[in-house]
Amino acid sequence: MIATGVHLSPLTPVAFLERTAAVFGHRTGVVDGERRLTWAQVAERSRCLAVALQQAGIEHGERVAFLAPNSSELLEAHFGVPAAGAVLVAVNSRLTDDEVAYILRHSGTRLLVVDAALEALGRAAARAAGVARILVCDADAPGEARTGGDSYAAFLAGAGPGPPEDRLTGEDDVISVNYTSGTTGRPKGVMYTHRGAYLNALAEAHHAQLDARSVYLWTLPMFHCNGWCFPWAVTAAAGRHVCLRRMDPAAVWHLLDAEDVTHLCGAPTVLVMLAADAAAHPLERPVSVTTAAAPPPPTVIARMEALGFRVNHVYGLTETYGPITICDWDPGWDDRDPAERARLRSRQGVAMVTADRVRVVDDGLRDVPADGETMGEVVMRGNNVMKGYLDDAPATAAAFRGGWFHSGDLGVVHPDGYIELRDRAKDIIITGGENVSSIEVERVLLRHPDVADAAVVAQPDPKWGERPRAYVALTEGAELSADALIAFARHHLPHFKAPDAVEFGALPRTSTGKVRKNLLRERARHGGNSGLLSV
């Protein structure tokens, strides 16, 4: 740990709320439905949470879980739990009872706070996991509906005066555990530190240009990598949080106008939903959209920019506090034509300002040439990389082999140094000895006007080893044959990259919006007849 002294204070994002409440205490910090909380109120509620947790016997480093939609309560948990010296586990509310129970059990959660809307799920999982205590937030009548031992409001109200005891042993203390989505296997618990969260939050604030006039709309789930550190970043900048409990495009369009929103984050699917919504309209002032997850197709980026959104493309993983790279915009690109701008913008880019250089390497950890063609694995290290997986030294050692975090993502480096992802390592299709990027094929399919969604996976092939097979959802009312789409793909791609087979139907996705390619691969292995597509 860092030595202490007059000139050394531990880096912790808890300090951001203290500062913002001290400076802008009278300003609205959080909007959550009908509730509008000043920064002073947010800070006081977080203080009460921290003090009440300590009163309840929660010790330094113990885990406190929240199962809640984007809400004032989950936001204050990002400050109150670490202020108590405890560790926040924000659980994905779209999981099943079993999955939530696994996370509660694995994390050793002592206390679970659950939103009233998720009470059944939370109680079932807590029971299965043997969680000692459960508290319920009643969003419709906060602090009133419940007065018993399970009321979150009553829990806060029971907090004594004064600040919580300072139990931070240093900035390398764990601040939160975020579980991977686990497309295959059990989710792993990714440990974030106070220092990492602090630095990543400053980087997010810098790259998104957040300030005291910013109004941030919570379309991204806060349980997803701690909302990419935006609970801390927006608070550091003294911007305003506007909570959205359910992703609903019409509600987003309403809030964009009603709350003067300036910033939001979301997966490309969120962008697609917004662009397609009946309420879509050109914006009166630019709104910055930070997007990540699967690379957004250039067409989506172009469509959003035409409406007035400024798309900020980032990339990262749960293991990197959410975003670690940004497609940092070169002002010299401003006057390129829209298609070229969209192509440039769709790349994953370069390390953010507080991150170490992100590399693309071969099996010997040597940098691949920056030729835009040679694929390698994306690896990272530095302050924006997790401390490790909770209680899983073997998985941590495997992920950190050679002193670098191995993302499992395959990409290329362009001559200008910008990284572009080609695929997840396990999603690559190897046909006749050639690597085919499933993402590259998907992008071509998405350029067809009748295609709304597409995923390409490897299908075992006796002659070529593997061949690309496409799963495609058409736009409403469209009629398109597999043959016509294959012909389209062969027109735009080398023949060997074009799929040989196409199936139509909605794609199976995880709760965080990722296509479940493992299911599609399974289906492809059985010749496409296992009926797994959710149509």
Added chain:
Amino acid sequence: MIATGVHLSPLTPVAFLERTAAVFGHRTGVVDGERRLTWAQVAERSRCLAVALQQAGIEHGERVAFLAPNSSELLEAHFGVPAAGAVLVAVNSRLTDDEVAYILRHSGTRLLVVDAALEALGRAAARAAGVARILVCDADAPGEARTGGDSYAAFLAGAGPGPPEDRLTGEDDVISVNYTSGTTGRPKGVMYTHRGAYLNALAEAHHAQLDARSVYLWTLPMFHCNGWCFPWAVTAAAGRHVCLRRMDPAAVWHLLDAEDVTHLCGAPTVLVMLAADAAAHPLERPVSVTTAAAPPPPTVIARMEALGFRVNHVYGLTETYGPITICDWDPGWDDRDPAERARLRSRQGVAMVTADRVRVVDDGLRDVPADGETMGEVVMRGNNVMKGYLDDAPATAAAFRGGWFHSGDLGVVHPDGYIELRDRAKDIIITGGENVSSIEVERVLLRHPDVADAAVVAQPDPKWGERPRAYVALTEGAELSADALIAFARHHLPHFKAPDAVEFGALPRTSTGKVRKNLLRERARHGGNSGLLSV
């Protein structure tokens, strides 16, 4: 020091140049007269400097001094010297031979780089201090005029290939030593660390809203607290540095237009000079001006805002990496009337985003009430406070007594938590047991349309202990009697705060623009007859 690991990299601003050169290498990073250097060139020159320093036998932690105006060379020194593991001493070029020699000797400087325009001063001081080696930068024909052993260009050209050896032992390593202006006594060597410089630079970039479109004009000397960390902040944001070798208002007005300047920093006197210059004109786009040193009179702030400058008021000391507080603008103040906005803006404000809370305390280190009236000493601690004074443990211990850095500045805390300076501890006037802030009296005098400059100091008084005495420079052509000005002061101030005596003439200032009140106090002690005023 912080432990190392895959998830921990030392915080150092050297990383900012590496990142910016990797991302925006082809873009212009520095403009210095006719020279325009890309970021790739700046990075390469800094690499050469680091490698050449190591080749020259400069060891980890050894001091390398630069005596130069704002220039590409001094900028690259902020990266190349620390990249070598050495410590930068940027020497104030307005000092005398003796003062420079003292700094070179006290810092144990091994190697001095001097700009050709300052060669005589540098050689005399280096000789007196016994500095082993001197290198000269020839600004008019860089890399050509000199080829001998004393050519900085030849020194860089002699650097071997590859990166310098990484000698950083940790982020708490000293990155630079900045000497206090020493209005009384010998200057002290203030040690900055890599970590502190990194965090302060991020804070400056955040509060000034620097980004890749920013163009920063170097009106502030880079030798002054490492240019308030802006060499690192502008580079982190991948903005553009425009060097200004001599402060010249007409040149500033020319560059504002010719280089599309968006940001600059300067003492209030710089603002006054700009506002008064014949070339002054309303700006086509807003320019952000970060100003500090003596509190700018509200009238100056109002004048600058009318021309289109956005004034960003900060406060700090050499011991706090330059600025540590900012008068963080509450958007709710936008529609106040101009005088009220200027009054709010003239306060020193609150801690910057990476700084710990700045306090105003009584003799027992207890916070004074936030009543806007009770004076106390401003104290700080945390990552934006120096590591200590070089080779001066007693002075460090005295400055850090009670675990806080004592600024020696007296201020009040307003009910909204914003700090306002009232005086330097030693500048306060105690009359009849009442504290009179010399700044408060000076502000009133400056409101008189005939007054261009004013300083108020204590004059010994047999009855009251001390009485305020004013030294005043009038605007050109103005005629104003001492009696008339005293009457004006008595109209706007309680009688006991108004000066009893006024002397007219130009005020003596230090090379960094501070009024040398110690000289004025000396003069006042002798009844105003020692002839020290430089008229």
